[in-house]
Amino acid sequence: MPVRRRAFIETYGCQMNIGDSELMAGALAGRGYVTVDDPARADVIVINTCAIREHAETRVLGRIGQLQVHRRNHPDLVLAVTGCMAQRMGKNLLDRTAGVDIVAGPDSYRRLGDLVDEMRFEGLPRGQMLLALDETEAYEGVDAIRREGVTAWVTVQRGCDHRCTFCIVPYVRGSEKNREPSAVLREVREAVAAGYSEVSLLGQTVNSYRIGDWDFARLLQAVARVDGVRRVRFTSPHPNDVSDRMVRVMAEEPAVCPQLHLPVQSGSDRILKRMVRRYTVQQFLDTVGRVRESVPGIALSTDVIVGFPGENEKDFESTLSLLRQVRFDDAFLYRYSLRDGTPATRLPAGDFVSDKTSGRRLEEAISLHRSIQREINEGEVGSEHEVLVERPARSEGDVLGRTGTGKVVAFPGTPEYRNTYRTVRLTSTSGPTFRGEAVT
Numbered sequence: 001m002p003v004r005r006r007a008f009i010e011t012y013g014c015q016m017n018i019g020d021s022e023l024m025a026g027a028l029a030g031r032g033y034v035t036v037d038d039p040a041r042a043d044v045i046v047i048n049t050c051a052i053r054e055h056a057e058t059r060v061l062g063r064i065g066q067l068q069v070h071r072r073n074h075p076d077l078v079l080a081v082t083g084c085m086a087q088r089m090g091k092n093l094l095d096r097t098a099g100v101d102i103v104a105g106p107d108s109y110r111r112l113g114d115l116v117d118e119m120r121f122e123g124l125p126r127g128q129m130l131l132a133l134d135e136t137e138a139y140e141g142v143d144a145i146r147r148e149g150v151t152a153w154v155t156v157q158r159g160c161d162h163r164c165t166f167c168i169v170p171y172v173r174g175s176e177k178n179r180e181p182s183a184v185l186r187e188v189r190e191a192v193a194a195g196y197s198e199v200s201l202l203g204q205t206v207n208s209y210r211i212g213d214w215d216f217a218r219l220l221q222a223v224a225r226v227d228g229v230r231r232v233r234f235t236s237p238h239p240n241d242v243s244d245r246m247v248r249v250m251a252e253e254p255a256v257c258p259q260l261h262l263p264v265q266s267g268s269d270r271i272l273k274r275m276v277r278r279y280t281v282q283q284f285l286d287t288v289g290r291v292r293e294s295v296p297g298i299a300l301s302t303d304v305i306v307g308f309p310g311e312n313e314k315d316f317e318s319t320l321s322l323l324r325q326v327r328f329d330d331a332f333l334y335r336y337s338l339r340d341g342t343p344a345t346r347l348p349a350g351d352f353v354s355d356k357t358s359g360r361r362l363e364e365a366i367s368l369h370r371s372i373q374r375e376i377n378e379g380e381v382g383s384e385h386e387v388l389v390e391r392p393a394r395s396e397g398d399v400l401g402r403t404g405t406g407k408v409v410a411f412p413g414t415p416e417y418r419n420t421y422r423t424v425r426l427t428s429t430s431g432p433t434f435r436g437e438a439v440t
């Protein structure tokens, strides 16, 4: 009987993890594994995890338990937990959780296919860990196998040199490493040849990219000018690295989408200092002003943490006031989640905000953001946008796509619309998303 090699990969967390899962699919393909959509059909299950909040880890622990059911029919199944949570928990994950065979951190994916095969066919014991951080690993030579959506996720940078006190990323992904521009451009050209016209450049602080005389602005421009690239997005920039050159490229290159995610985290200088974000509220506002002046109509989104240790009502009010002032098109609002190993754990115990208070603040911030978002989006009803169709919508007979500004629109269409551009008039909004009708 031929040997079966089928892999199921489940992804949690940020877009970087989507890119990493595609790399893992590539590493497994090097050993002949094809990816499947159903864990019941898989010989290897990979859970690619996130460590940014406790809630994300709790979900994964539950999922590991659920997936054990597949061992009943397939006792040789290999279950690998990869990504930031794997790196953070390491051996604890093996000790605390029955049924995990491999624990692999973000710099170990190249070895994944080999390790799975050694375990399945060569008697390598279960319970292996691959956790070494490797300053040189940029995954050159491992071809991503893209499966999700109509966007080609292209990682240009891994790791982070900042040390924001709430964040676990620098400890699980190591310091910043940038890929050679020639390798990035080759990957973009290959993605275009495979049918992608939208590219999203990924990095923990993507706009701090620098290698030789290439900075992020130069890379962004070069990607935008690759034949066949119609849309370029990037995430996640750091507010301090929004250079004038980068803004100029955003304004001048038609392929660069008028959308910018600019994580502010707090609207209080006192809290920003405690977070070691290295900008003040005024500096952030100046950056917003510069960007809006150069790229009229740009959609801005942000991340905010409420209830960071030491945050008092006045600090929180300052955050609400910043939300009112900037009027972000979208905002990802979270309450602070303590992560072992981060500098914030050393803040005085008395500074920690109670769950009740941070929960109330989160609700208030969400409600404010939603009302702002609704007002912005109601103002856009009636306008026409080019939409790249991603997939069928939940509502029958509709498809779902995004405008250049990143807004989600559902409109009547058939599955054949996927990966095509349509001009769509926005006819109504639910608040965060739109309904529309195709005009071409």
Ligand code: SF4
Pocket (backbone or CB within 6 Å): 160, 161, 162, 163, 164, 167, 168, 169, 170, 204, 205, 238
């Ligand atoms: S910039 Fe700060 S929040 Fe972003 S990944 Fe680095 S340490 Fe984390």
